[in-house]
Amino acid sequence: MADSGPMVVGIDGSEYSPAALRLAGRLASALASPLHVITCLGLSDFYLPAHLPPGYIDSAAELEAIARRLMEQAIDRAFGPERPEHLTAVVKVGSPSKVLVEESRNAQMLVVGRRGHGGLLGQLMGSVSAACAAHAHCPVLVVSQDTENDHGTNT
Numbered sequence: 001m002a003d004s005g006p007m008v009v010g011i012d013g014s015e016y017s018p019a020a021l022r023l024a025g026r027l028a029s030a031l032a033s034p035l036h037v038i039t040c041l042g043l044s045d046f047y048l049p050a051h052l053p054p055g056y057i058d059s060a061a062e063l064e065a066i067a068r069r070l071m072e073q074a075i076d077r078a079f080g081p082e083r084p085e086h087l088t089a090v091v092k093v094g095s096p097s098k099v100l101v102e103e104s105r106n107a108q109m110l111v112v113g114r115r116g117h118g119g120l121l122g123q124l125m126g127s128v129s130a131a132c133a134a135h136a137h138c139p140v141l142v143v144s145q146d147t148e149n150d151h152g153t154n155t
Contacts (some may be wrong), residue, residue: 005138006036006088008107010100010128013039013070016113020143021078024111025087027141033108034086039071040096067091097131104136111141 009024011017021037028035041063068091075089092099104110112129129142 004031004033004108005106006034007031007109007111008036008038008100008103009111010038010040010096010103010132011071011074011113012096012128013067013074014113016143017074018078020111020113021074023141023143024109025079025084027109027111028084028086031108034088035084036103036107037071037075037087037089038100038103039067039089039091040099041067041091041093042095064091064093097128097135100128100132101135101137104132104138104140107136107138109139109141110136111143114142114144 007024007028009020011020025035027033041060068089071089071091075083075087079087100110100112110132112132114129129140133140133142
């Protein structure tokens with residue numbers, strides 16, 4: 001089954017990230033597939049330094065380092081010292097939904113967290129997970145934080 005492509009999981013450092021990571025890790029293991037973790041820096045993130053005190057964040061490299069640190073923390077929360085064997089993690093620049101849809105071209109499955117908190121019309125999914133579900137080139141699994149509680153795997 002590994003010939004079908006990696007299990008791709010998009011994370012954003014939210015409280016939903018560890019749940020999506022754990023479930024994607026279990027699926028990747030069951031399917032003997034590599035696990036590819038992606039977090040994105042959207043173009044709006046590069047405007048962040050303009051709204052912070054001088055010297056707080058000086059460069060795009062610092063933003064990428066912060067994103068990488070948050071991604072590593074989410075991976076640690078999800079797996080602890082027992083990381084999946086074939087896990088890769090990358091920070092990409094671009095709109096999260098566009099990056100993840102593009103990454104889905106070669107993926108076996110795309111896993112994302114559900115971040116919607118009500119919003120207009122009481123959305124059940126966030127805009128990124130909805131865009132991925134609508135446009136991905138592979139099956140998409142949207143993981144709710146409640147998934148953890150339903151399976152007794154909450155840490």
